[in-house]
Amino acid sequence: MTVYFIGAGPGAADLITLRGHRLIAAAPVCLYAGSLVPAELLDVCPPGARLVDTARMTLDGIVAELVAAHTAELDVARLHSGDPSVFSAMAEQMRRLDAAGVPYEVVPGVPAFAAAAAALKREFTVPGVSQTIILTRTSARATPMPEGEDLATLGRSGATIVLHLAVQRIEAVAEELIPGYGTDCPAAVVAYASRPDEVVLRGTLGDIAGLVRDAGIVRTAVIVVGRALAAEGFPDSHLYSAARCRT
Template identity: 55%
Template sequence: MTVHFVGAGPGAADLLTLRAADLLANADVVLYPGTYLDEGFLVHVSPDAELVDTQDLDLDQIMARLVGASRDGLEVVRLVSGDPSVYSALTEQTHRLDQAGVEWDVTPGVPAYAAAAALVGRELTVPLVAQSVVLTRAQARSTAMPAGEELASFAATGATLVVHLAITRTRELMDELAGHYGVDCPVVVVHRASQPGQLVLRGTVGDIAEQVELAGLRQAAVILVGRALEPDDPAQSFLYDPARDRSQKR
């Protein structure tokens, strides 16, 4: 049988893809990260399915459930928050499934940063302001960052930054970014985007840390940094410029 890795989106039940909802409805076993997901998404799961909250399980325990259920001939969904392509531990899990001879596939989901940008109605790539988005994280009680992926290196490009897994280090990060973006650069922090307890904080590099600390945020938040969040008189995209010659395909 197949283990389906499914992006659960930012947590709201109605932000699952149609494919994800169908897989959940037909699953015999569903493993889900209870720390990050609103339990409302379980409405898509069959009442006969076994539910396993993985927030207190280590990788060995999770893999034992995945492999065991598959070998028992059961359809398994492994839900991951956001999209499986980013910070989902997909690589190590699928590597172990390959070693065990278990089939698997991946269904994408709405990434948390996209849900955060949607909440505040902002495009992260604005003409002549920022045309690149950097997805990164901070390192504290987690795997070390590879050499060359220092936050300052990304900040030097002026791209819009999306920082995951870093909310407890907001003040330290803003101190590091101030020299590149300026203390007046817009920052948005979104906690539990799309879920009942969602919280949006708007500020600047200079003052967002105080807001985060006053709100007591410790997890499940994404930090967006960049001038694209509040562009001054944004330029018009060449793609839609009336003067553009549309007789050419490119």
């Protein structure tokens, strides 16, 4: 048997890879992350499949389910929202599966920041403006951030910065980033990206917190800050330039 860590995408049921869809349709056991995984994906599971909502489970309980499936020689579709390489808690599950001798594979998915970029109709890496994306979060009610990864330090780069799990602290986020980016720096918040109830807010670091409060957004959102959000008049990419094509 194999445990398949599958990126279930940002919310829309059709934003999943063909590989992920195929594995879900064949797995007799499916563990999924509660309200973060679209219900339509659970409908793909085969008849009689064991469906386990992990939203209120501990790590020990989740791993016990995976080990039990291994003992019964049953494949597992372990669904994570977005892409499991980012803020998914997959690493500690894999560490325990290694110790238990349970095989696993990882199937990538569409990350939330990519869905947010699509909703904003923006490229986050714009020639001459920003060629770096920082994916991060804040430490409130979560594991402390490593030294040197605080927002004030990261903000000195001027790169496009995307924050997960931070919208409840939007005021503090803006306050920490303003010294590096300025109050006029474009900022956006995308909640429930790719879902029918998607909300897109555009503003600046100076006013984005107020927009978020007025909209009542408190979860399932990403914050994006950077000049790439409003870039105009930038040079064309060298990839498709006439000079490159002549060489």
